[in-house]
Amino acid sequence: MPSDKTTYQTRKKPLRILLANPRGFCAGVDRAIKIVELAIKKFGAPVYVRHEIVHNRYVVEGLEAKGAVFIDELDEVPDDVPVVFSAHGVPKSVPAEAERRKLIYVDATCPLVSKVHRQVERHKAGGRHILMIGHAGHPEVIGTMGQVDPGSMTLIETVADLDSLVFESGTDLSYVTQTTLSVDDTADIVAGLENKFPELKSPKKEDICYATTNRQIAVKEIARQADRVIVIGAPNSSNSRRLVEVAEKTGSRARLVQRATDLDFSWLSGAKTIGISAGASAPEILVAEVIDAIKVHYDASVELVTTAEEDVTFKVPPMLQSVI
Numbered sequence: 001m002p003s004d005k006t007t008y009q010t011r012k013k014p015l016r017i018l019l020a021n022p023r024g025f026c027a028g029v030d031r032a033i034k035i036v037e038l039a040i041k042k043f044g045a046p047v048y049v050r051h052e053i054v055h056n057r058y059v060v061e062g063l064e065a066k067g068a069v070f071i072d073e074l075d076e077v078p079d080d081v082p083v084v085f086s087a088h089g090v091p092k093s094v095p096a097e098a099e100r101r102k103l104i105y106v107d108a109t110c111p112l113v114s115k116v117h118r119q120v121e122r123h124k125a126g127g128r129h130i131l132m133i134g135h136a137g138h139p140e141v142i143g144t145m146g147q148v149d150p151g152s153m154t155l156i157e158t159v160a161d162l163d164s165l166v167f168e169s170g171t172d173l174s175y176v177t178q179t180t181l182s183v184d185d186t187a188d189i190v191a192g193l194e195n196k197f198p199e200l201k202s203p204k205k206e207d208i209c210y211a212t213t214n215r216q217i218a219v220k221e222i223a224r225q226a227d228r229v230i231v232i233g234a235p236n237s238s239n240s241r242r243l244v245e246v247a248e249k250t251g252s253r254a255r256l257v258q259r260a261t262d263l264d265f266s267w268l269s270g271a272k273t274i275g276i277s278a279g280a281s282a283p284e285i286l287v288a289e290v291i292d293a294i295k296v297h298y299d300a301s302v303e304l305v306t307t308a309e310e311d312v313t314f315k316v317p318p319m320l321q322s323v324i
């Protein structure tokens, strides 16, 4: 009979964790959350928010606890309550309706999405039909396509969609993109478009934002070295899902988890090195939670893999500056 109790303890297996940097919150998400918090500070609770301010349940529930009420459409907002529009942007009809009803509203659309809205307006004013590369049904796509009259834009989701694109001869064409797409997949679609329509007016650079681009580069770097990649983010977060796809295309097995309770340790079995990243709407507290949960099972060491430094910040709207 062994006298030393430790004889019975199972040694934890070593595990190397490569932590992608940059990961998690981008400047647009940070600003949107701040806008809701400041609106509650300025106007008092409740403040209504049209759609999930950012695609993350943890963030949404945290804001609900502070007095935010999330709704799907403007007609759910009482006349005397302020309303915030989400970071993904809204069709023009939404602020127009808010103005008609004389609602106080604060627009938390990310400035990089607003920039795409202005491009769409410019193309329309220039008499061009606009192709939008993006995902059907995503709020950003609905918002961007809602900047101009129905019929002014055509959505393209994949390279295969190019086959069915037919326009009358003499139609001037231009394109914009959703900000959270896969950089590589979008490059393929753009190449196909330019090949099919040589006269296409292309922007200097596609509209995929700095945060999406940087997080994809970082996840590629960790995926190259890791047996598994965990991306922390919501299933309805476009940029988080793209990170999973990019990791898989780089050759690693990858999964999206919302938080530690989603971890499947049998899936990690046999891995010596894993990578961790987080979508632009996933807070750092959830990254820490996942790492802590892994450390319960493994003798894990964490290495930061930095591929870019970010210093982008966006100001909140003037209406809220006084309560900062």
Ligand code: SF4
Pocket (backbone or CB within 6 Å): 026, 027, 028, 029, 087, 110, 111, 112, 113, 179, 180, 209, 210, 211, 212, 239, 280
């Ligand atoms: S992912 Fe990019 S476009 Fe979207 S909120 Fe963040 S910075 Fe803005």
